[in-house]
Amino acid sequence: MSSAAAETKSQVAAIGEKYKYGFVTDIEMERAPKGLSADTVRYVSAKKNEPEWMLEWRLGAFKRWGEMKEPSWARVHYPKIDYQAAYYYAAPKNTPLKQSLDEVDPKLLETYKKLGIPLSEQMALAGVAVDAVFDSVSVATTFKDKLNEAGVIFCPISEAIRDYPEMVKQYLGTVVPVTDNFFATLNAAVFSDGTFVYVPKGVRCPMELSTYFRINASETGQFERTLIIADEGSYVSYLEGCTAPKRDENQLHAAVVELIALEGAEIKYSTVQNWYPGDENGLGGIFNFVTKRGDCRGARSKISWTQVETGSAITWKYPSCILRGDGSVGEFYSIAIANHYQQADTGTKMIHIGKNTRSRIISKGISAGKAHNTYRGLVSVLGKAENARNFTQCDSLLIGKECGAHTVPYIESRNPSARIEHEATTSKIAEDQLFYCLQRGLGQEEAVALIVNGFCKEVLQQLPMEFAVEAQKLVGISLEGSVG
Amino acid sequence: MLEIKNLHVRVGDKDILKGLNLTVGAGQVHAIMGPNGSGKSTLSYVLAGRAGYDVTDGAILYNGENLVGMPPEERAAKGVFLAMQYPVEIPGVTTMMFLKSALNALARARGQSEMDAIAVLKAVRKKAATLNVSEEMLKRALNVGFSGGEKKRLEILQMALFEPKLAILDETDSGLDIDALKLVAEGVNSLRSPERAMLVITHYQRLLDYIVPDRVHVLSNGRIIKEGGKELALELEAKGYEQIVKDAA
Structure with missing residues (x-):
């Protein structure tokens, strides 16, 4: 076994430069002056032609942020972030709002192609509409017409602030308050763009909505903001994919996502996050501090989060x-x-407030190399939540001997009728499983990918079909060289 | 086809095989019999290349090429197959998915073209029926919740699908009732061919009533101490290992 461990080390070292999405697109960028001040906030707001109320909202957030402390309770370690050393706004210079794909810089489209985003008519056949966010400005929005027909609003949030101010005012910050936490407040002050979705009463959104985010410019934080409102009895499925190029410095990503499901509505939100994870020595990589929260505001509403987090x-x-x-x-x-x-x-956090509310948590954590993976969850049943039900299952898989898995479940119940179940397992990829696969002709990496995909199956099944295949491949890619 | 010369194998700090010699020609079926702890399973694992089974001396020549140090998946690609005593469970991976992945990995390594899902399904179905492997089994996670008989049938199905040149069957009879044993033996017999060598490792003579070997070898304390024709198995059954070992000493 000791020889296997040594081999693991050498293989891990050998993966080296494998980050598939580590390319940089050379496009002239327009940036805010470096650093963060009230002027930066004004700059961002002005660039977006925002109304006065929005600027006030941002400035209020910025003021509060100055009084807040960066949280330190998570089991993560990183050098102190210098918030004055980054750019808070970057946009491709030659691409203001475009009406059609033909107007988009071909280099941008090339970038999307490398990312494997089929930003073309094929998307219509696949039934996916993409609002692609390139750094801070949405450069192309497809299939608006079809969505318009159904009455679905799917647009950059900057556009929604201008075109649907009443709706934005009514819902923005109602799920993640401006003062929610350090990173969310920072986002409220400087968010540059993001996505807005509104699905009207009783409408089943005719296609999967999808946004790809990508951090391209160096030394920029990306602070996108997403707001999705599903009106009574409606349904929407939203997919989000993330990649970023490879750079030696760390880049900050602090997004906020707010979901609101009114009576009988359902929102399914899926993420495949593959931001640059840093190299094999831990140099570079994205710091991903994200606040995502959904509010099942109406009776019998449903919000389902599915995430595949392989990057950062x-x-x-x-x-x-x-x-x-x-x-x-x-x-x-x-x-x-x-x-x-x-x-x-x-x-995750599941806060049971209403009667007969139910929640289900399935978490699969995989650690390899020297990585640490923590599941941190809260299930809280408040006093009036009669007959609340929760089921939680946290499974951890370890590959190699130098990684760690940690499970930190918090459970609070103030109603005696609540029923909360929690199951947790920790396992290793067994040597006999690997040997069995190898004996049948599978290569080392293929075997690991197969076993890990099996381990993750319950979650992968939740992803929309188009994403499931990509996610399975990603599982394999992100574990390359992790076993000797 | 297989020529094992003076093979010494260490597991941890213990010497298990201590100078084993064995030759199996193409088209032949040889049985390895021996008491518990004689090194039978070690022999099967070292032939397949399992990590932790260190060859300290000797050679394993397979079609003239020394297998020592070759990774297990390369051996598999070259036609070495081990039907395991304890087939491993892989939760979440359907049996069909596993068979497809393995078939295509072997095809790539052998320079053949890969098969799509439908071609794999056809190939599997054709061979599954004779081994009484049901559609339902193929949809379940690999070996998860399978009975002993189901696991062993699936091993033989894989042997039929992967078309090995050297098949090693490690205690394939263990945990099988007589009906299951017959079914598995029929499967194995149907795979006997002039190009294929088989090594049947077993503790009991019973299996050899159904898979009749060309030669029988008795393994004891890491060495072959006696060999003979198929009648040697009967002699073992009658006398017991202890007597045979004494006689050979």
Whole structure:
């Protein structure tokens, strides 16, 4: 076994430069002056032609942010972030709002092609509409017409602020308050763009909505903001994919996502996050500090989070559900893979407020190399939540001997009728499983990918078909060289 | 086809095989019999290349090429197959998915073209029926919740699918009732061919009533101490290992 461990080390070292998405597109960028001040906030707001109320909202957030402390409770370690050393706004210079794909810089489209985003008519056949966010500005929005017909609004949030101010005012910051936490407040001050979705009453969104985010310019933080409102009895499935180029310095990504499901509505939100994880020595990589929260505001509403987190040097992310409406349902399905020096501290919060609310948490954590992977979750049943139900299952898989898996479940119940079940397992890829696969002709990496995909199956099944295949491949890629 | 010369194998700090010699020609079926702890399973694992079974001396020549140091998947690609005593469970991976992955990995390594899902399904179905491997089994996670008989049938199905040149069957009879044993033996017999060598490792003579070997070798304390024709198995059954070992000493 000791020889196997040595081999593991050498193989891990050999993976080296494998980050598939580590290319940089050379496009002239327009940037805000370096650093963060009230002027930076004004600059961003002015660039977006925002109304006065929005600027006030941002400035209020910025003021509060100055009084807040960066949280330190997560099981992640990183050098102090110098918030004055980054750019808070970067946009491709020659691409203001475009009406059609023909107007888009071909280099941008080339970038999307490399990312494997089929930003073309093929997308219509695949039934996917993409609002692609390139750094801070949405450069192309497809299939608006079809969505318009159904009455679905799917647009950059900057556009929504201008075109649907009443709706934005009504919902923005109502799920993740401006002062929610350090990173969310920072986002509120400087968010540059993101996505807005509104699905009207009784409408089943005719296609999967998808946004790819990508951090391209160096030394920029990306602070996108997403707001999705599903009106009574509606349904929407939203996919989000993330990649970023390879750079030696760390880049900050602090997004906020707010979901609101009114009576009988359902929102399914899926993420495949593959930000640059840093190299095999832990140099570079994205710091991913994200606040995602859904509010089941109406009775019998449902919000389901599915995430596949394979990238980022640090992941700090807890997509949560506030189960306010009676009979509402929250779900969280997660795969978190950490290899080399990656650190992931991720999980969910299920807050049961209404009667007969149900939640389900399935978390699969995979650690390899020297990585640490923590599941941190809260299930809270408040006093009036009669007959609340929760089921939680946290499974950890270890590959090699130098990685770690940690499970930190918090359970609070103030109602005696609540029923909360928690199951947790930790296992290793067994040597006999690997040998069995190798004996049947599978290569080392293929065998690991197969076993890990099997381990993650319950979560992968939750992803929309188009994403499931990509996610399975990603699971394999992110674990390359992790076993000797 | 297989020529094992003076093979010494260490597991941890213990010497298990201590100068084993064995030759198996193409088209032949040889049985290895021996008491518990004689080194039978070690022999099967070292032939397949399992990590932790260190060859300290000797050679394993397979079609003239020394297998020592070759990774298990390369051996598999070259036609070495080990039907395991304890087939491993892989949760979440359907049996069909596993068979497809393995078939295509072997095809790539052998320079053949890969098969799509439908071609694999056809190939598997054709061979599954005779081994009484049901559609339902193929949909379940690999070996998870399978009975002893189901696991062993699946091993033989894989042997039929992967078309090995050297098949090693490690205690394939263990845990099988007589009906299951017959079914598995029929499967094995149907795979006997002039190009294929088989090494049947067993503790009991019973299996050899159904898979009749060309030669029988008795393994004891890491060495072959006696060999003979198929009648040697009967002699073992009658006298017991202890007597045979004494006689040979």
